[in-house]
Amino acid sequence: MANGRLERFLNRFADVRGHEAHAALYLSGFFFLITFTFYIIKPVKESFLIGFASAASWPYADLATALLIGFVVALNTRLLNRLPRRTYISATILFFIGSLLVFWYAFDVHQKSLVSTPVADSSGGIFFVWLPLAIFKAGTIPVFVFSFWTDVFIALSVTQFWIAVNDVFDPYQGKRLVGLFVTGGLFGGIAGSSLAALMVVAKLISAGNLLLLCPVLLVFALMMVNLVYAEQKQLRENAGAEVDPVQAGARVGYWESFLAVKRSRYLLLLAATLASAMVAGSLINFQFKFVVKSVFADTNDRTFFVSVFFLGILVLSTVFHLATTGRILRSFGIRWALLVAPALLLVGSLSVFLVSLGGLLAWVLIVRGGDKLFDNTISQSVRELLYIPVPADIKYKAKIFIDMFVNKFATGLGAGLYWGLYRLSGFDYKGDVAILREIGVLVIVFLVLWIGLTRAAYAEYPAVLKKDLRRITIDGDKAVQQHVDVDLTRDVFDALQSRERSTTLYLMNVFDLVRKNNLTPELKEVLGIKQDEFRARSMDRLFDAGGEVFFHGLDEAIADKDLASEIDLIFLLPSYQEIMVKRLAEDAGSASEVDRMDAAKLIGLMVRSPDSLRFLERFLQDPSPEVVAYALRSAAVHQRVEHVPLILRQLGNPLTVLEAQGTLTNYGPGIEDQLRSVLGDQSEALEVRRAIPVVLARFGTQRSADILLDELTRRRGDLEQEVIDALYKLRADRPEVRFREKQVRPELLYLIEKSYEICLSASGVAAGGGAAVLTSEAKAALDLNVRRIFDLMTLLHPPEDIVKAYQNILKGTRRSGDYSLSLLDDLLDRELKALLFPLIEDLPFEERVLRMKKAVRLK
């Protein structure tokens, strides 16, 4: 089948993309055949066990599995260490085919054994005849061996299936395709149990001969798994990859797989959750067997009932899975999907205390049916989803231990508890209702444990998911803050520049620098050496050059604390103030830009006076941006409210905007309302308004956040970028600041809507005969919008998580991108996810548009 048709067909069951269609089909076919086989074997096993073992000895089958499965796991891991994955899985299937033939032969021989029997005729004479009798020479032992083998078969096969899925697909693909695989498994189960039931009821074939059908099915399974690995090998060869990294590193032992679980609290919780679910399920199974044994005395009736029960469960599971599992996961997420099974089973188990003898069969059908139904559908899906954040190599090791050991050990524990209760409580002398209630108490304990452990495991889920997600880049301003003292750098460059223009300005700059900073020797050297002597090739040569310094001994002098104190005292002298005001008046009117720069700088060093502030006001309006820059720094020192309008005006000048922003930042949050009124006033210059959000972000107060958010909600496109940038920065710097969801959310949806418009309008062009791609301008606009969406999402969710997700979707590996989507899947609500994912998933443009249209329809 061509990829497109196959994809369309498979899309009925799950979200399958073209390139993965073949592998998905083979693997779901493999799972179908495995469960088909298992559900033929299972009724045979149950039939033999119920027919030939007493209620008191039922637990021995589970206990034997629990005790012996460890050896099988050890053998399995040893073979894994020695064989490549494809060879290993193929060899295991061949082993199962061979052993099935052995079991068939053993059961066949037993059932057709001829026994020489004495017969008396009517005359009293005795003679011997050979009668074909169905007897088991070794008692119930072959039944228990077969029961154990069945457990090994399903445990190994299912584990191998999921290992193959992990080999072929990455986590996000796995999450999308899990529905298809589970569907394949359910259809296989229905086919198997239907066939078994039909054969039994129609008496077409004996139970033992049913086993002969299984090797045929397993041969097809063998073909499927080989097709998958052959295709993967071809794909790797085409891509130039040498060996699949997961398979190359998959040399683990049993002990190592145990340690992988032991080392991780998350995996321990997953194992414990599964164990509690299995113990509860095992105990419910004993309740079921008790009721069935007491209701159906005849073996044939009982066997038929069990077959039909499994068939019914599988049909219901399929319907439930197709109609509900995906919907629950999409609507409520993993968090609530995890609780569906234990919570409903708890309600069902509690009701045992209300049920009378006549209602026991109906009750046990509901509870046992519910347990199997959930186990086949939502519990299985959710369990696999919980493995997603675990790194592939650890997951591989852990799954071996959890699926093959913990699973069976828990079932054995359930059997042991039943066995203990049976003997301690004397079930032989009690009525069915009393027995079921006593077992029910244990069931309830383990269901409560299951709920508690589920919550604990889920609490760890996001942390595990995030562990492998790293920031790819850090924000530009954070990088600068970490390494550079921006004010010092600015002052150094000013000092260097001023040296060629004015000795006074240079010395004021150097004095200011030394007073504010602890300068390094290198910096002092650079500041103390004439500019034309920067001729050396390296620092060493530079400082050994013996060049003439600007002033000999300057670096020592300016570092002298006494000098600094003396200069401060001079600034305080009334006579100095009087003289300097006259000087400022002269400089203010001077045609020389340098004189005015000197004066503007000096005001920042002087003690504040009405006269000096008046001159500062004048310099803030100077035509020279150099003078204004010095005046702005002096204004930052004195912080007079009357200067704010003048400073705000400088925000509109690209040559002074950075200084003006710095000066306003120095004023602090007291000027928030002034900034707010200018920000919202559309008659003000746009450049001025655009420069204000940065200042508010630097204040980092709740009031600043509210002002910015109010401005955003006005939806004036001219400020959108600046306001969102500022909100993002504010949130990143001040986690304590809160943002109202009712304000942020509509803006998020509005941005998503705008992004949709970009894509949908491009698709409209395509429909009219144009190209079905975004133009570079449209793509740039879309990228910018998506960036803004993520920036806004940081206001409602942990910023670090959102930023990591954004960066990894944009620039990360395929796997980290998938982790990011899983993280967002966990963080965001249903509506936001439905609208956002078509924008950020890695999709061909046409498919993206289709999903957008679907999301809009759903909304």
Added chain:
Amino acid sequence: MLIKTRETNNVVIFDIEGEIRRSESMQTTLHNQVKSHLDRGKRNILLNLEGVEFIDSFGVGEILASYISTQNLGGKLKLCRISKKLFLIFQITMLTKVLDIQEDCEGALESFDKP
């Protein structure tokens, strides 16, 4: 200050001549020019400072603002052919810890492809 722009291998190169200082700058500053390219979806910016003799505090502010804008959009901004004198000051003021400064522009262009 004179700025010419050209594009090679998806990298926008700014060939700057003169002095990046406040008194030499026009209303359309270096940062504004970088931003307009970022708005058009360009993410790789190379500042060729071969013809730059001096940078004042305004010039440093412009380069840092350009770096921040580019970095925040997931892009890369690099400098090449910076004079030894300027490199020394950049080193002392720790700007070299933030800015990727390459000796020659060809090497800088190639380095955009590396992670």
